[in-house]
Amino acid sequence: MKGKSTEIIGSGYNGKSSSLARYHSINPPIYHASTVLFEDYAELKTVGQGQYDGFTYGTDGSPTQRAFEQAMTELEGGHHTWAFPSGLAAITSVLQAFLKSGDHLLVCNSVYGPVRRFAKNLLAKFGVTTSYFPAHAGANIVDYIRPETRFILLESPGSNTFEIQDVPAVVKVAKERGILTAIDNTWATPLFFRPFEHGVDISIHSVTKYISGHSDLLLGTATVSQACYADFHKLIRALEIFASEDACYMALRGLKTLSVRLKQHEASALELATWLEGQAAVEKVLHPALPSHPEHALWQRDFKGSTGIFSFVLKPEYQEDSVARFVDSLELFGIGYSWGGFKSLVTAGKFAQSDISRYHDRWMIRLNLGLEDVEDLQADVQRALAAL
Numbered sequence: 031m032k033g034k035s036t037e038i039i040g041s042g043y044n045g046k047s048s049s050l051a052r053y054h055s056i057n058p059p060i061y062h063a064s065t066v067l068f069e070d071y072a073e074l075k076t077v078g079q080g081q082y083d084g085f086t087y088g089t090d091g092s093p094t095q096r097a098f099e100q101a102m103t104e105l106e107g108g109h110h111t112w113a114f115p116s117g118l119a120a121i122t123s124v125l126q127a128f129l130k131s132g133d134h135l136l137v138c139n140s141v142y143g144p145v146r147r148f149a150k151n152l153l154a155k156f157g158v159t160t161s162y163f164p165a166h167a168g169a170n171i172v173d174y175i176r177p178e179t180r181f182i183l184l185e186s187p188g189s190n191t192f193e194i195q196d197v198p199a200v201v202k203v204a205k206e207r208g209i210l211t212a213i214d215n216t217w218a219t220p221l222f223f224r225p226f227e228h229g230v231d232i233s234i235h236s237v238t239k240y241i242s243g244h245s246d247l248l249l250g251t252a253t254v255s256q257a258c259y260a261d262f263h264k265l266i267r268a269l270e271i272f273a274s275e276d277a278c279y280m281a282l283r284g285l286k287t288l289s290v291r292l293k294q295h296e297a298s299a300l301e302l303a304t305w306l307e308g309q310a311a312v313e314k315v316l317h318p319a320l321p322s323h324p325e326h327a328l329w330q331r332d333f334k335g336s337t338g339i340f341s342f343v344l345k346p347e348y349q350e351d352s353v354a355r356f357v358d359s360l361e362l363f364g365i366g367y368s369w370g371g372f373k374s375l376v377t378a379g380k381f382a383q384s385d386i387s388r389y390h391d392r393w394m395i396r397l398n399l400g401l402e403d404v405e406d407l408q409a410d411v412q413r414a415l416a417a418l
């Protein structure tokens with residue numbers, strides 16, 4: 031007769047039940063596991079010998095994580111994808127995997143801000159130097175390359191200032207010198223820009239944005255070419271980095287509606303951006319799909335669409351007090367970071383981060399268009415402009 035506690039532990043599902051094998055739910059199951067069980071000692075032994083190709087422990091990820099990673103690999107057209115706890119974690123893992131002491135990292139000046147902090151506070155500590163090049167450099171990136179440059183990090187367009195990079199030109203220069211390239215492809219999503227078709231080695235996403243689409247999770251991915259697989263795999267094994275099971279499930283769910291959501295984001299953002307170009311207080315609208323954008327031709331050449339976030343620069347007479355009045359007058363736009371979700375959002379500031387940026391030291395407003403009716407969003411922005 032077993033004790034009550036033993037009875038509870040052994041009751042119901044026992045980790046080896048096959049009764050679930052024929053339950054074909056349309057979505058994958060969510061596994062919450064640190065421990066995964068082996069069949070017998072012989073199987074356990076193969077783990078120790080490095081010959082087991084299944085999941086050995088929670089840090090290996092889970093079938094749901096693998097399903098999400100596989101979906102991203104297919105959409106990106108790369109060799110393999112790993113999921114990370116956030117977009118920033120994906121970027122910093124890529125940099126850790128491919129840089130070593132003495133190397134030089136070249137980053138576009140429009141890069142997601144916290145990457146600068148990582149380079150300054152962490153990479154520098156490990157002997158990696160970082161410098162920044164103007165995002166619109168194109169083939170002129172050659173002027174910024176040093177003998178010890180090992181890696182170039184691109185983001186196109188930049189998520190505050192929206193410069194489009196001449197990716198094929200940069201990749202050509204990099205390949206001639208044996209330099210690896212990675213791109214933050216979050217704005218375009220795998221639907222609108224295909225980094226591997228342009229020769230980029232690694233494509234990174236903040237899944238937090240359009241792919242998840244509901245502002246309720248943090249997740250990132252890095253998809254690598256075959257040539258980069260082995261070095262990146264070493265880092266994953268060393269850090270045992272993995273992603274939240276629930277977040278991977280929700281991201282897979284988000285992926286299914288990505289293309290229909292993007293149609294709405296794209297149409298609304300273009301309509302509002304076009305209208306804003308005609309408004310008296312606005313000096314410049316920074317949206318790559320507008321013919322007035324300085325790199326519009328590159329966007330037309332390389333991208334299959336645009337998404338729902340853009341910025342505009344106010345005329346110089348409007349300073350911080352005007353910006354504050356604009357932001358506080360909006361009713362439909364939440365004031366908050368991130369983008370790609372269902373609700374429209376606004377942020378504002380002097381976004382151009384370095385003096386090699388266009389519009390350095392100028393006040394800008396960034397609008398992330400959600401899924402509300404665009405007529406209502408435009409009326410809201412019109413009211414806020416009147417308050418300037």
Ligand SMILES: Cc1ncc(COP(=O)(O)O)c(C=O)c1O
Nearest residue numbers: 116117118142189216236238249
């Ligand atoms: C372009 C871009 N890349 C990466 C990130 C970081 O993603 P996460 O918030 O998932 O860490 C962000 C976040 O805003 C972003 O805008």
